[in-house]
Structure formats: structure tokens, C-alpha cells
Amino acid sequence: MHKTIPFRSDAIDKVTGAAQYSADFPMAGILHAKVLWPPVPSARIIKIDTSEAEKAPGLVRIITRKDITGPNLSGMYFVYDRPILVGEGEVVRFIGDALALVVARTEDEASRARDLIRVEYEEIPTPYDVDQALAMGREPDGIQERNKGDIDEGFAQAAVIQEESYDIPYYEHAHIEPEAGYAYIENNGTIAVCVGTQDITQNHRMACRALDLPFSKVRLYSPYVGGGFGGKHSMSIQPYLVLMGHVLQKPVRLVWTREESLSYGCKRQRVFAKARMGLDQEGRICAFKVDIDMPVGAYFGNYEGAMGSVIAGLFGGYRFSNVQVKGRMFKTGTSEIGSFRGVGTPDGSFIVETMIDKCAHALGMDPLTVRSRNWMQENEEFAGQIEGAFSRNVSEKWLAKETMDAALEAAGPLAPARPGKKVGRGLANAAPAFAVGNSDLHKGSSAELLMFLDGTLVVKIGFPEIGEGISGVATSLAAHVMGIPEDRVNVIFGDSHKVPRAGALGFSQATVTGGNAVLDAGEKLKAHLAQIAREYLKSDDESIYFRNHAFFDGSGKQVLDWDTFSDYCYNDVRTLSATGCVVGPPEDWNLYGVTTVATVADVEVDEETGDVHILQLITAHDIGKAINWESARGQIVGAASMSAGMFLMEEFIMDQGRVVTPSFSEYLLPTSLDMPGKNEAVFLEGNLGLGCPLGAKGVGEHGMHGTAAAIANAIYQATGALHTSLPVTPEKVLKSLGKI
Amino acid sequence: MSVSFILNGKPVTSHAAANTTLLEVLREEMLLTGVKKGCETGECGACTVLVNGDNLNSCMMLIGEVEGKEILTIEGLAQDGELDFIQRAFAEKGAVQCGFCTPGMILSVKGLLNRNPNPTRHDIQVALAGNLCRCTGYEQILEAVEYAIEWRESHA
Numbered sequence: 001m002h003k004t005i006p007f008r009s010d011a012i013d014k015v016t017g018a019a020q021y022s023a024d025f026p027m028a029g030i031l032h033a034k035v036l037w038p039p040v041p042s043a044r045i046i047k048i049d050t051s052e053a054e055k056a057p058g059l060v061r062i063i064t065r066k067d068i069t070g071p072n073l074s075g076m077y078f079v080y081d082r083p084i085l086v087g088e089g090e091v092v093r094f095i096g097d098a099l100a101l102v103v104a105r106t107e108d109e110a111s112r113a114r115d116l117i118r119v120e121y122e123e124i125p126t127p128y129d130v131d132q133a134l135a136m137g138r139e140p141d142g143i144q145e146r147n148k149g150d151i152d153e154g155f156a157q158a159a160v161i162q163e164e165s166y167d168i169p170y171y172e173h174a175h176i177e178p179e180a181g182y183a184y185i186e187n188n189g190t191i192a193v194c195v196g197t198q199d200i201t202q203n204h205r206m207a208c209r210a211l212d213l214p215f216s217k218v219r220l221y222s223p224y225v226g227g228g229f230g231g232k233h234s235m236s237i238q239p240y241l242v243l244m245g246h247v248l249q250k251p252v253r254l255v256w257t258r259e260e261s262l263s264y265g266c267k268r269q270r271v272f273a274k275a276r277m278g279l280d281q282e283g284r285i286c287a288f289k290v291d292i293d294m295p296v297g298a299y300f301g302n303y304e305g306a307m308g309s310v311i312a313g314l315f316g317g318y319r320f321s322n323v324q325v326k327g328r329m330f331k332t333g334t335s336e337i338g339s340f341r342g343v344g345t346p347d348g349s350f351i352v353e354t355m356i357d358k359c360a361h362a363l364g365m366d367p368l369t370v371r372s373r374n375w376m377q378e379n380e381e382f383a384g385q386i387e388g389a390f391s392r393n394v395s396e397k398w399l400a401k402e403t404m405d406a407a408l409e410a411a412g413p414l415a416p417a418r419p420g421k422k423v424g425r426g427l428a429n430a431a432p433a434f435a436v437g438n439s440d441l442h443k444g445s446s447a448e449l450l451m452f453l454d455g456t457l458v459v460k461i462g463f464p465e466i467g468e469g470i471s472g473v474a475t476s477l478a479a480h481v482m483g484i485p486e487d488r489v490n491v492i493f494g495d496s497h498k499v500p501r502a503g504a505l506g507f508s509q510a511t512v513t514g515g516n517a518v519l520d521a522g523e524k525l526k527a528h529l530a531q532i533a534r535e536y537l538k539s540d541d542e543s544i545y546f547r548n549h550a551f552f553d554g555s556g557k558q559v560l561d562w563d564t565f566s567d568y569c570y571n572d573v574r575t576l577s578a579t580g581c582v583v584g585p586p587e588d589w590n591l592y593g594v595t596t597v598a599t600v601a602d603v604e605v606d607e608e609t610g611d612v613h614i615l616q617l618i619t620a621h622d623i624g625k626a627i628n629w630e631s632a633r634g635q636i637v638g639a640a641s642m643s644a645g646m647f648l649m650e651e652f653i654m655d656q657g658r659v660v661t662p663s664f665s666e667y668l669l670p671t672s673l674d675m676p677g678k679n680e681a682v683f684l685e686g687n688l689g690l691g692c693p694l695g696a697k698g699v700g701e702h703g704m705h706g707t708a709a710a711i712a713n714a715i716y717q718a719t720g721a722l723h724t725s726l727p728v729t730p731e732k733v734l735k736s737l738g739k740i
Numbered sequence: 741m742s743v744s745f746i747l748n749g750k751p752v753t754s755h756a757a758a759n760t761t762l763l764e765v766l767r768e769e770m771l772l773t774g775v776k777k778g779c780e781t782g783e784c785g786a787c788t789v790l791v792n793g794d795n796l797n798s799c800m801m802l803i804g805e806v807e808g809k810e811i812l813t814i815e816g817l818a819q820d821g822e823l824d825f826i827q828r829a830f831a832e833k834g835a836v837q838c839g840f841c842t843p844g845m846i847l848s849v850k851g852l853l854n855r856n857p858n859p860t861r862h863d864i865q866v867a868l869a870g871n872l873c874r875c876t877g878y879e880q881i882l883e884a885v886e887y888a889i890e891w892r893e894s895h896a
Contacts, residue, residue, distance in 0.1 A: 011831035015823065015846060017774020017814035024773035174874050176778050176786055177840040226776070226840030227874050258779035452804030467838030467875045630834030634880055638837065641877025664783035664872065672868040672878045678878050 008472035008631060009491065010224070010465055019224045022196040023180035023255045030182065031060055033244055034110040035115055036050065036100040037264065038092040041128075041657030042333040045088055046120040048099055053116035055409040058109030060248070062117070063101040064479035065090065067247050070212025077441060079300035084210050084239045089290055093126065093298030094333050095657055096264035101240055103252055115500040126333040128295045128657045130272060133330040135415070140328040141296065144307050147324050154287025154322025158278025160362040161287075164355060166275065169727040170652040171268035172667050173340060177226020178261040179236045182253040183245030187461045190497075191218045191245035196225040198233040198505040200462060200494035209235045211246060218242055221495035222464035228641070230339035232466070233504060234266035234301055235536040242627070262667060263659040266338025267304040267652055269294055271347050278353040278362050283370040285321075287331030290314055290351065292327040294337075301336040303329055306344045312391065313348020313705070314380070317400050317431035317596055320376040333657040339506055341639060342701035345432060346708065353428040353709030358722055367713065368404070371429055375400040382431065382594055391433050394593040395687045399622040400429055406682045407620035411600040412456055415615055426713025428599045430705030433592040434698020435509035436691050437516060438509070438584030442509055442592075444552060445502035447517035449478060449525045451576035453566040455549045457482060459491045462502030463510050468512045468700055469631035476627050477515050477693055481522025483547040508698030511627060512593070513582075515693030521580025528578050533560050536568045576707045584691055593689055595697045596622045599640075599706030603714040607737060612648060612715060614676035619703050621681065632699050636681035639703025645670035647708040651727050741887035745806045748772075748816025756803050763787045763798040766813060774814035776845045778872070785871030788815050788844035788851075795851025797870070806808035817850070825895070826850060829888035830881070845871045849885050858889070 013019035038045070038621045065072065065087025073080040083090065086097045090354045097503040100117060104110035127133035155161060181195030191213070197203050197220070204220040207213075208700060220242075225232065237254050244252045256264070271294055278287040292310060293556030296303035307327045356374075360367040376382065378398040404427065448460040459474045471491045479486040492499060503513050529546040537544070543554030552558040567578060584591055602615040619636050626632040649668045652658040661667040681703070688695025708726070716722040721736035734740045744753045754765045766775045766789065775798060778786030782800040789798045790812035817824045826849050829835070830863060836842050847869065852859055852867035860866065864885050865878075873881065 007831040007834070008836070010839065012823075014836045014842045015814075015827040015830045016818055017772070017843045019839050020773060021776070021840060024767075024775065026768075026773075027773050044812065107796040135850045174872075175838070175840075176784055176872060177776070177838070224839060229874070239826055253775075257849060258781065258784070330742050469837070547763060585879075630880070631837075634834050634837055634876055637879045638877045641879070642874065667871055667873065670877070671870075671872065672882070675865065675878050675882075679877055729767040 009475050010471040021224050021226050027251045028184050031103050032110050033101050033103045033254040034108040034114045035098045036114050041095040042126040043092050043121040043447040049118040049159035053113045056113035057242045059103040059113045060103045061249050062216050072614045074206045074210045076247045076302050082299040127334050129295045130330050141331045144327045145531050147245045149322035151322050151324040155278045157280050157286040161278045162358045163276045164724050168271040170270045171232030171646050172652045173229040175227030178256045180255040183240045183241040184251035193220045193241045196314040199227045201501045203238040204496040207242040219497040225464045225466040228533040229341045235339035259662045262662045267335040268340035269337045275355050277359050279359045283373045285374050287322045289324045294329050295332040296329045297334050297336045299336050302339050303337040308339050310344030310347045313345030314352050316352045317376045319376050332656050342704040346704040348707045349430045349705045354712050357713040391592040391594045394689045397687045403596045403620040406739050407618045410618045410682050411432045414602050415428045422718040423604050424714040424718025426601045426710040428706035428709035430597045432705045433594045435507040436593040437513040439590045442503050444583045445513040445517045446500040446581035447521050448500050448579045449521040451505045456488045462494045462499050462515050463505050464494045468510050473511050477518045481519050508700040510721040512692050512698050515583035517580045517733040519693050520582050521578050524578035597702050597706050599710040600652040601714045605718045610733035616678035617676045622684045624697040626683050627696050633681045635699050636703040640707045642705045643707035647711050649727050743803050743807050746810040760803050761799050762801040765803050772813045772815050786844045788847045793854045794850040825891050826888045829884040833880050833884035835880040835884035841873045
């Protein structure tokens with residue numbers, strides 16, 4: 001590759017402060033909005049009395065359900081069941097069901113006017129967790145099952161059987177940029193909405209449908225986005241902005257406070273599970289039974305996806321003969337379940353990897369030996385198949401052993417315990433998936449390459465730059481395919497009206513599906529350029545090709561220089577562009593790629609305080625090829641740190657549908673003082689992903705999968721206590737040590 | 741009310757109401773949007789600026805507190821188009837992902853190096869503990885700071 005830029009192409013904007021995010025665009029006369037949230041999480045709204053608020057200073061308009069003529073329903077994928085605004089006579093089903101948008105000259109005036117609105121309501125009893133749902137006699141709102149072999153027969157073969165209960169809390173994405181955006185009117189009455197999002201296409205469709213507006217008259221686009229991790233995929237402020245633009249026909253801005261972002265944004269799923277695993281005398285998993293219950297909020301969101309991926313994650317990269325898994329979902333008056341980096345698969349990994357250690361301990365066998373006796377082999381059917389979709393190793397080799405060996409080698413020996421401390425090492429394998437662009441929800445991405453007459457190139461790619469580094473990857477791949485230096489390439493991001501659509505920014509897919517689209521567009525653009533060159537030369541020589549701003553024939557002789565070509569294109573009004581998209585072959589329909597990850601965690605547990613310090617965290621990943629090594633590494637170590645924080649300190653708490661942790665004083669995030677002693681990514685390159693750009697497999701979510709289990713297993717080794725109720729606070733550790 | 745101070749090397753006067761935070765003045769009046777608003781409660785550090793060389797959360801200061809002081813925002817850090825060595829190190833070392841915490845993070849490093857030109861790794865961790873980053877796990881940020889210090893020493 002022509003490496004001419006020593007860093008990612010978005011980095012300079014971001015270190016100088018030039019990078020603008022959705023709340024950073026000043027506009028003369030822009031109005032400001034605040035959302036009226038419901039007073040209780042479950043109620044029928046009798047009356048929304050705005051009479052006092054209408055008289056408030058600076059008030060411009062109060063927008064309510066009455067202003068919506070469309071179906072007023074949004075959703076993440078195919079089910080549209082969540083209201084944009086709840087009106088009089090309608091029902092509020094969780095604390096984020098907005099009642100009104102209050103628009104004023106300033107944010108303060110909007111807040112004050114909002115606080116003058118009086119809401120009459122009648123509370124409706126609803127369950128807020130699974131126990132309450134069962135006590136109220138509710139049936140599950142959805143069940144997913146996975147069965148294989150004969151579970152009783154499997155347990156009958158077991159030399160040891162172990163059981164464990166799991167309690168995994170809700171988690172908050174905690175992107176440092178809160179949800180923000182603004183709407184204004186541009187050409188021909190188009191409602192333009194600038195908003196930080198992970199999925200322009202889905203948000204655009206969802207908002208236009210809900211409000212019954214022509215897709216062509218609503219333009220959604222994304223500037224730089226300050227993190228998402230799944231949190232900016234579900235509905236948050238996008239339809240409110242479109243609605244306000246439509247009603248007001250004036251520029252208006254809506255920025256959530258941190259409290260709003262924490263309280264009303266979607267959340268990661270809460271999981272209760274009971275697992276039972278049997279190993280035979282040789283350490284082979286002969287039976288695995290898991291019952292999962294999830295409270296899933298009031299609306300569809302992504303809860304079926306969350307459950308499906310918890311279940312997929314349960315099988316890791318192992319061979320199973322007897323499996324019985326049942327997941328029950330109960331609707332509750334709690335937050336929408338959205339996507340969160342890896343969705344449910346890290347939970348499934350956590351369960352299977354800790355069960356393996358518990359069983360290995362009971363059998364008296366080394367946990368690594370148990371793992372190695374169960375590793376799925378090359379091209380073996382992946383056990384975590386979802387009906388109608390299949391996940392498969394898309395490389396020639398399956399590197400379960402090699403990733404574990406690499407992680408152990410990088411880790412070196414476990415440090416000896418210091419006085420007053422216990423140390424332990426934990427391992428975890430995982431088989432994280434990524435979209436390769438041939439499934440119903442992730443059917444690839446498209447990209448357009450537009451070459452200007454000076455030979456510089458713009459890549460139009462529908463993903464936002466949210467930190468994942470697509471700007472750098474798209475730059476490198478476009479330069480590679482066109483054979484031009486990277487500093488001749490620019491990238492522009494998601495825009496419903498100006499950029500071809502990409503998939504959702506999720507499922508570790510931006511590099512894979514976006515990269516494929518860039519390479520495909522590049523091949524088409526080169527063919528297009530060569531065709532124009534032949535026309536100019538009045539030649540039918542099919543061997544003529546473009547490389548680095550000149551044209552050559554089959555013998556390598558230059559036949560046309562760029563300036564002559566460029567003048568011809570200028571005079572002849574030629575557009576030098578091509579659009580690319582790659583979708584896999586029909587026999588691979590609904591394919592998700594799977595790769596291997598191995599994690600080693602060493603911990604030091606303080607016997608007096610219960611503090612767990614991670615001495616080192618090593619994540620080895622079969623990436624195939626790292627297109628931008630520092631960016632890929634940033635994804636792994638960033639996800640590992642996030643997962644470690646979720647394991648040790650994070651917990652999003654709702655009590656009877658109300659949020660108990662609406663700030664970073666209550667919802668604790670890891671700081672620089674909570675860093676592991678060492679947090680290292682080890683990439684195995686060379687086992688290329690088939691159908692992946694230059695062989696590069698997905699990576700964005702994959703640091704999440706092994707981390708929690710490896711830390712839990714390390715604490716288990718250090719203290720003898722296996723912690724399966726998260727987060728593992730010092731208090732829980734001290735209790736397990738019998739100190740309190 | 742009017743408050744005069746030095747902003748990125750130039751004298752300015754704000755006429756904002758007394759209950760306006762420095763953050764709001766910088767973003768809404770001075771249009772310096774490199775100063776990010778992440779929480780407005782002093783918990784995330786995205787709004788960090790230098791006040792007389794010290795890194796402080798601009799959301800926790802009222803405008804009246806800066807009378808006569810020197811304020812430096814991320815926009816004022818590069819000199820004559822030349823990136824500060826900390827900015828350069830952040831770009832080169834992969835310390836930037838979404839970039840939302842980056843301006844505050846860089847200014848906290850600048851504040852640290854003003855106080856302590858040769859910090860240990862632990863000193864850096866303590867100095868950045870008020871700047872939350874959700875993308876990086878701080879690894880590449882710490883490496884960038886250490887690289888910046890080395891670079892500065894080799895170019896001194």
C-alpha cells in the first residue's frame with residue numbers, strides 16, 4: 001500500500017479542535033428544544049395542559065402528538081411499535097416515552113416553559129422485571145430455543161456436572177458525546193437533519209415512515225460522531241429533529257444533557273441465566289443446558305437480536321453434542337434494549353467460559369486442557385447456528401489453539417503474589433462473529449468513488465466516522481485499489497441524499513462490508529477510466545489500464561498521460577465515478593463470518609479491601625489482515641477496557657422503571673487510574689478472511705468477548721470464588737473471602 | 741456585566757449573564773466548539789481548558805471567575821500552523837478514535853507538563869483521571885503522552 005499519511009486521516013481534525021460534531025454548528029437564529037418526559041414510567045395520559053407554558057417567555061412552539069399525521073411508530077429493524085410522541089388518551093410504557101417537544105429562543109427558556117406543562121395521568125400497573133412479570137401471571141413475549149442431541153443422555157455420560165446462576169445488569173454505552181443534532185430547511189423545502197448516528201439509512205427510514213414524510217424531502221447526514229457503541233443506532237432524537245424541522249420550518253437544535261442520555265437512551269440487555277454443564281472423564285463437554293430470562297423493555301428494539309446473540313455466544317468455538325437452551329423474554333416498563341458492542345454474544349461467552357473453568361476445577365483438569373479437547377476444528381459446523389442464518393469460519397484455518405498460544409506467550413509467567421494479595425490467571429476463548437455482507441440484516445454496503453480532474457479521489461461511504469476508523473481504512477483501500485498515494489484520497493461520510501448507503505455501523509462490519517464496496521467501486525472506476533482512455537485514443541486495445549494517473553498498454557508502455565486525459569474529460573463532460581457493492585454468492589446466504597479470540601487475564605486481589613487489579617490483559621485475535629494496525633489495536637484494547645469496566649464497576653440501575661444512575665457519579669466508568677497494568681492486542685495475520693477486503697476480518701466488537709470470563713476465571717483461580725453476579729465490586733469479593 | 745480576559749493569546753470581552761459558565765461563553769459566544777460539552781457537571785473532562793496554564797473543567801467555572809486570566813482552548817494550542825508536540829503525538833500514536841474527549845485530554849496533558857515536565861506513568865494516569873474516554877481504554881493515550889515527552893526532550 002502507498003502509506004503516505006503517518007496517521008488516520010481524521011486525526012488532525014480531532015487534535016486541533018477543527019472536528020465538528022452535531023452540537024457544534026452555529027446557525028443564526030437557531031431555536032432550541034427540550035423534551036417533556038413522562039412523570040411516571042407506565043400510565044395512560046389523560047391531559048397535557050400547555051396553557052401556562054404557552055405564556056412563558058421566549059416560547060416558540062409546543063409540539064405534541066397532535067402535530068404528527070403519520071403512524072407515529074418507530075423501530076430498529078422490521079417491527080415498528082415505539083411511538084415518537086405519546087398523546088392524550090395514549091399510553092406511556094417507559095420513562096423515555098416523550099410527551100412533547102418544547103421549542104424556545106434559548107435552551108433555558110425551553111426548559112422553563114417545559115416545566116410549566118401540567119400532565120394528568122392514570123398509572124397502569126406493569127412489571128419492571130422478570131420476577132414481577134411472573135408474579136403478575138405474564139407469559140413470555142418471546143421464546144428462543146436451541147436444542148441438539150439428547151440432554152439427559154448427555155448428562156448421564158458426565159463425570160462431573162456443575163451449575164451456576166448468572167446475573168448481568170443493564171449497561172450504558174456512555175459515548176462521551178451525548179445525543180445531539182439540528183434541523184433546518186434547505187433547497188426546495190427539504191428538511192435537513194444533521195445528527196450523530198450509527199445508521200443513516202435506518203434512522204432516515206424510521207423517521208420518515210413514522211411521520212409520513214417523503215424520503216426525498218428529508219435529508220439525514222452525520223458529521224463526526226463522538227462514539228456510539230450501539231447506543232446511537234436505536235431511536236433517540238432523530239425523529240424529534242425531523243418532526244421539529246417539519247412543523248417549524250426553521251432551524252432548531254436539540255442536545256440531550258448527560259442525564260437525558262443516560263436515562264432515555266437504549267440500554268444493553270439485562271440477563272438472568274441458570275447454566276448446567278457436564279464434562280466426561282476426558283474433559284469433553286457432554287451436556288450443556290442453559291435457561292435465560294430477560295426483561296426486554298416495552299418495545300421491540302433489538303431484544304430478539306440480543307437474546308439470539310446471547311445464545312449464539314454460549315457455544316463459543318466449541319463442539320457440542322447435547323444442548324438444551326431456552327431463552328424467555330418478558331416485556332417490562334423499562335428502557336429499550338438496543339445494540340451494544342457485540343450485543344449478547346459477550347454474555348454467552350462469559351457463561352460458557354466460566355462454566356468450563358468451574359467444571360474443569362471439579363474434574364481436577366487444567367482449564368486449558370479442557371478447552372483444547374473441545375475446540376471446534378477447521379471447517380466444522382459452528383455450534384451457535386441460528387436457524388435460517390449460519391456462522392462459519394471464513395478462513396482456511398481455524399486458529400483456536402494458535403490464538404491461545406499467542407496470548408499465553410505474550411503474557412509470560414504469572415507474577416508472584418505480594419503480601420496481602422492473591423494472584424490468579426484466567427483464560428477464555430471466543431468465536432466472535434462479524435457481518436460479511438450477505439445476510440438479511442447486513443446485506444453489505446455500497447460506496448462511490450469520484451475522481452476529480454486533478455486526479456484526486458473522494459470516497460463516498462455511507463458509514464459515519466464514529467471513532468471506528470473507517471476514514472483511514474477507506475483511504476487506504478481506495479489508494480490501494482486505484483494505485484494512487486493515500487494523500488490523494490479524501491473520504492466523506494453518511495448522507496441519505498449524497499452518499500450511497502452503507503449497512504448499520506455494527507456487527508464489526510465497517511472495514512469488511514465497506515472495504516469490499518470500496519474495492520469493488522475501485523475496480524469499476526479503473527475500468528471506466530480505461531474505457532474513456534480507449535475512446536480518446538480511438539483504440540480497441542482491451543489491455544489498456546489505469547495506474548497512478550497514467551494509462552498503459554499490456555506491454556507496460558504509457559499510452560496516455562493524465563493531463564491530456566483530464567482535458568478530454570473536461571471538454572467531453574465526463575464524470576469519473578463508479579459505485580461498488582459486494583454481496584456473497586447465493587449458497588452463502590445469511591452468512592456471518594466467525595473468527596477466533598483468546599484472552600489471558602492476570603489479576604491481583606487485595607485480601608483486605610477486595611479490590612481487583614488487573615495485572616495484564618492479553619487479547620489475541622485472528623484478524624486475517626490489519627489494514628491499519630494502530631486502529632485495529634485501538635478497537636481491541638478499547639473493547640477489552642470497556643468490558644473490564646463493565647465486569648468490575650459498571651451497573652445501570654432502574655428501580656420500578658425509574659433510573660437510579662443518571663450521571664457519571666452514579667454510573668461509574670473506568671478512568672485512567674483503572675487501567676490494567678498491561679492491555680495488549682496480539683494480531684495473528686495471514687489466515688485471510690475469504691470474501692473480506694485484502695483478507696481483513698471484523699474486529700470492532702471482538703475485544704468484548706473473552707475479557708469478562710478471563711477476569712472471572714482469574715479471580716476464581718486466585719480466591720476460589722467464581723463471580724457470576726456482575727459487577728464484581730470489592731464488596732462482593734470481600735463477601736466471597738468471608739471478610740464481611 | 742462584562743468580563744475581560746485573554747483568549748488564545750488575544751484580549752476579549754464577554755457580556756454574558758453572570759450565571760453563564762465559561763464553557764457556554766467559549767462555545768456559544770466565542771464559537772470555539774473544540775471545547776466539548778459532555779456532562780456539564782465536571783465528571784467527564786471533555787470541556788477542559790487551560791486557565792493560567794492549569795487544566796480546569798470550563799463547565800464548572802462561571803464567567804466572572806476568569807476576569808484578567810489567560811484561557812487557552814484547543815484552537816489556540818497550535819502555533820503558526822505548527823501542531824503542538826502533544827497534538828502530533830496523539831495523531832501519530834492512534835490515541836484518537838471518536839475524538840470527542842481528545843481536546844480536553846490534550847489540554848490536561850498540557851496542564852500536567854506545565855506543572856511537572858517529567859511525569860511518571862502513574863503521574864500521567866492521575867492527571868488524566870478526570871478526562872473520560874470510552875473508546876481507547878487510555879492505552880494509546882498514555883503511549884502518546886510518553887512519546888510526546890520523549891520527543892520534546894530529543895528536540896529541546
